[in-house]
Amino acid sequence: MSPWIIIVILGACAIAYALIMPKKDKVQGPGQHLVQEMESTLEHYMAEIENDNDALIQRVAEMKGEAAAADQRMQTQLQELQQRLAELENRKMIEAEMHANAASIHNSSGLQAQALVDSVRFESAPEVAEANLQVVEPESPPVRDSIKERYADLFNLYAEGKSVDSIAKQTGIQRGEVQLILQLAEREES
Known part of the structure; x- marks a missing residue:
């Protein structure tokens, strides 16, 4: 049972007891003394219950504050996680x-490579024509520069472990051309 119900019942019993008891003269001190003791005991008991209730209310308020703080921390964490997800x-x-973009550049680099091959053929066409016109003695065949000799800077950077993009920026050659030159050098070696 609730403490308040007990208090009400005890109070009702005390009132009933007071009404039932015949009024006595002031001579009967012990009966009056008993009533005063009961009243003081009830007052003391009610004061204790009130103190307990105040402590309980304070604890509930503390728990509510802690729950609000925990909720705030969780909301903050949720917002941080949502930002990370975004x-x-x-x-x-x-x-x-x-x-x-890389795939489209790769596709376009194939076109750039074909254009580079065509430009190399076009540039070397006069030299080929001259070589055909000149009579070369059979004892000394013409020395042809390898691709690695023509693009020594490019291959030095590649040997240092530089990326194709880095090589393209440093040499001023387009990325697709750098890839084509590296592929041609691999074919030349094999």
Whole structure:
């Protein structure tokens, strides 16, 4: 049972007891003394219950504050996680776009490579024509520069472990051309 119900019942019993008891003269001190003791005991008991209730209310308020603080921390963490998720999704989209661009550059680099081969043929056509016109003695065959000798700077950078993009920036040659030159050198070696 609730403490308040007990208090009400005890109070009702005390009132009933007081009404039932016949009024006595002031001579009967012990009965009056008993009533005063009971009243003081009830007052003391009610004061203790009130103190306990105040302590309970204070503890509930503390728990409510702690729950609010925990809720705030969780909300903050949730917001941080949502921001991280958004950043990761943005990175993923950017990487997907970069891969798509790289694929289109790779496709266009094939066209650039064909154009480079055509330009090399066009540039070397007069030399080939001259060589055909000149009579060369059979004892000394013409010395042809290898691709590695013509693009020594490019191959030095490649040997240092530089990326194709880095080589293209440093030499001023387009990325597709750098890739083509490296592929031609591999074919030349094999």
